[in-house]
Amino acid sequence: MTASDEDIERAAALLAEGGLVAFPTETVYGLGANASDPVAVARIFAVKGRPTDHPLIVHLADALAVDQWAVSVPTEARLLADAFWPGPITLLLARGPRTLDEVTGGRPTIGLRVPDHPVALALLRRFSAGRADRPAGIAAPSANRFGRVSPTTAAHVAADLGDDVDAILDGGPSVIGVESTIVDCTGDAPVVLRLGGVSVARLGDVLGHPPAVMHTPADEVAERREPSGGARAPGMLAAHYAPLARVEVSETLDAARTRADALVRAGDRVAVLAPTVVDSLSPDVIELEPAGGAEDFARVLYERLRQVDRLQVDVVVVVPPPPGGLGDAVRDRLRRAAASHQPR
Ligand code: TXA
Numbered sequence: 001m002t003a004s005d006e007d008i009e010r011a012a013a014l015l016a017e018g019g020l021v022a023f024p025t026e027t028v029y030g031l032g033a034n035a036s037d038p039v040a041v042a043r044i045f046a047v048k049g050r051p052t053d054h055p056l057i058v059h060l061a062d063a064l065a066v067d068q069w070a071v072s073v074p075t076e077a078r079l080l081a082d083a084f085w086p087g088p089i090t091l092l093l094a095r096g097p098r099t100l101d102e103v104t105g106g107r108p109t110i111g112l113r114v115p116d117h118p119v120a121l122a123l124l125r126r127f128s129a130g131r132a133d134r135p136a137g138i139a140a141p142s143a144n145r146f147g148r149v150s151p152t153t154a155a156h157v158a159a160d161l162g163d164d165v166d167a168i169l170d171g172g173p174s175v176i177g178v179e180s181t182i183v184d185c186t187g188d189a190p191v192v193l194r195l196g197g198v199s200v201a202r203l204g205d206v207l208g209h210p211p212a213v214m215h216t217p218a219d220e221v222a223e224r225r226e227p228s229g230g231a232r233a234p235g236m237l238a239a240h241y242a243p244l245a246r247v248e249v250s251e252t253l254d255a256a257r258t259r260a261d262a263l264v265r266a267g268d269r270v271a272v273l274a275p276t277v278v279d280s281l282s283p284d285v286i287e288l289e290p291a292g293g294a295e296d297f298a299r300v301l302y303e304r305l306r307q308v309d310r311l312q313v314d315v316v317v318v319v320p321p322p323p324g325g326l327g328d329a330v331r332d333r334l335r336r337a338a339a340s341h342q343p344r
């Protein structure tokens with residue numbers, strides 16, 4: 001059931017009291033806390049099991065609030081905000097003086113986003129009401145345990161975090177289904193750190209030139225650019241967005257069939273996920289409902305990966321959508337999931 005006005009009002013009050021509220025966005029569900037409350041922000045890290053030097057995105061009710069959190073906002077960042085907010089893009093900017101170290105992991109930058117979801121916006125507006133004098137924002141990572149698959153429904157959040165959150169607002173399944181695109185606007189030119197809901201082509205249309213794309217996981221990039229962030233094993237965070245099952249990527253339906261059949265013969269419990277039906281699969285292979293083209297694939301990806309774990313599959317062989325548009329974000333997540341190899 002979609003959250004009612006009363007649910008939203010109660011959730012805003014919980015946030016103001018230092019509570020944790022999971023809320024829907026168009027990308028994935030977020031685990032929110034008052035971004036100006038260091039104790040509440042610390043609870044996010046505790047509940048997620050996330051290292052505290054790993055910065056959080058601050059969600060805002062509208063672009064006007066940017067200057068309460070960031071300084072020296074470049075023209076290109078304003079262009080992107082105008083074009084895509086509310087929407088699935090996070091801008092990294094130089095942090096303002098009132099931004100907490102707990103939110104940025106001590107970094108000099110802050111990630112800001114105005115989400116495009118009626119429940120998220122209603123919550124943000126309610127929470128911001130009467131706080132015009134101070135920055136009102138909701139710090140929120142994806143509402144999953146650290147390193148796992150992001151939630152795209154309220155039920156996913158409940159399954160992952162259960163009683164560790166004070167409220168879960170239901171806003172239906174996330175319509176985009178993969179996280180926001182992260183664009184670092186603190187350098188000479190915008191750099192894409194994470195592929196996501198806004199495609200690189202659309203960024204290029206707005207900027208008038210194609211942006212640089214960092215093909216390193218965003219977290220490692222942040223680490224490398226700001227060594228003060230603390231030492232962590234390089235590559236550790238390539239392992240992300242992962243189900244318990246091993247993920248293998250096959251570029252074609254034929255390759256997926258061959259690989260799945262071989263794995264089944266070797267005794268594995270195997271599932272296949274592809275844009276379309278895979279012909280002549282061995283009956284022992286579990287064929288998941290086809291994921292469709294890039295946009296549909298992005299929308300259902302995390303639910304399918306969760307389904308794989310519910311089915312207690314050992315290996316899921318995935319044929320990704322072609323590159324371009326949301327296909328790039330889906331391929332990025334699958335690459336990271338495949339890099340994880342977490343033993344069950
Ligand atoms: O779509 C989304 O972005 C969702 C929804 C809830 O808004 N949020 C999300 O948050 O995916 P999270 O915390 O799961 O991923 C945010 C990524 C992390 O890898 C974090 O390290 C990076 O953004 N990030 C945030 N602030 C940063 C900063 N100041 N510098 C570098 N990286 C930053």
Ligand code: MG
Pocket residue numbers: 141142150
């Ligand atoms: Mg996340």
